Amino acid sequence: AxxxxxxxxxxxxxxxxxxxxxxxxxxxxxxxxxxxxxxxxxxxxxxxxxxxxxxxxxxxxxxxxxxxxxxxxxxxxxxxxxxxxxxxxxxxVVASVADSSDDAMEAVTSSATVFQNDSQRLYLPKTQQFGVSTDVISVNNDNGDSRERISDGHNWTGSTELDFLHDNDYMIGLRFGNTNVPPNAQILDARVELFGRDNPSNNSDPVFVQIVGERDETGGNYENINRHLFNRIDEPSERTVAVVNWTLTDEVEHRMPMQSADVSSIVQQIVDNPAWNAPSGEEDDVSLMLAPQSGAPDTGRRFFYSRNGNPNFAPRLVVDYLNPGVPNSEVDSQVGVRFQNVRVP
Incomplete structure (x- = not known):
């Protein structure tokens, strides 16, 4: 044949x-x-x-x-x-915005029309806050994140992954340096963003995390010293009054981001510190500690990249804020979006 x-x-x-x-x-x-x-x-x-x-x-x-x-x-x-x-x-037919110049927003007030095409967020029309700045701060060195075993204080700085939170026996330290948030800024929203890492121990059970901040950024980078993370926030004066609980329910997807609950109350307290001088001074770092919620179930487990594991997928902090002197007002806005090469026959 x-x-x-x-x-x-x-x-x-x-x-x-x-x-x-x-x-x-x-x-x-x-x-x-x-x-x-x-x-x-x-x-x-x-x-x-x-x-x-x-x-x-x-x-x-x-x-x-x-x-x-x-x-x-x-x-x-x-x-x-x-x-x-x-x-x-x-x-x-699915088409995406391909270029930074292909989306923009415009706010119309009684006195002016303000055009903005470099924002990292688009605020939908009708009475949305406008003039919001966004700062995305990554862990910028291999000693900027760490995990510590609570039971014996053993600390891993430079580990390739962050383990959330094995048998509720780990705490995680994340230090976000060189921020651009100015003193007296109003923090509107702030979230930790972590990137998933493949690990056979990942599961779908919830992970219950409590987040607190270091009140003053005086500790510098993390070190491989026993109970180093715990000792940085041991005294009430060393940690923020604001505490945020975050429950991880989504499953990890490799190299895909997962955002925390809103930690703006923590970041606001750090920025309100009189010593805060960002972006021109040394007191410009936000350090967060993530630990198990007291009494929570301990069966959930997730793995994320540390900076040492892959700098391109290092933990980062995304902060939306209003600069000092900018009124916290709402204005009418309109959004423009351009899709190129839409292949409709």
């Missing part, structure tokens, strides 16, 4: 065309950047390859399905490659 090319559809004399179902991995790892680094991630390269492939196909029936954990739907049924769109045109 003759061999028949059933994939590329080069045989136009067939009465029945071959059916090809393309299955695309859409799990979290497809968001990873390719190696060597490029301006595209894995799923971006797959999409571009599929466009090239489909444009070259003839005399076949093609469909598209996504694959993830635990599974995925058929996005487009197997249909003739040159036929009409199935479903009367009800096909989703």
């Amino acid at each position: 003759d061999d028949t090319d059933i994939f590329f559809g080069t045989n136009s004399n067939l009465d029945v065309y071959p059916n090809v179902l393309l299955i695309v991995d859409t799990s979290g790892s497809m968001n990873w950047q390719t190696n060597p680094p490029s301006n595209n991630n894995r799923i971006g390269h797959v999409k571009e390859a599929l466009r090239i492939l489909i444009n070259d196909l003839n005399n076949v029936n093609v469909g598209l399905m996504r694959f993830s954990n635990p599974g995925g739907p058929v996005l487009y049924p197997v249909s003739p490659i040159d036929g009409d769109v199935v479903g009367g045109g009800n096909v989703a």
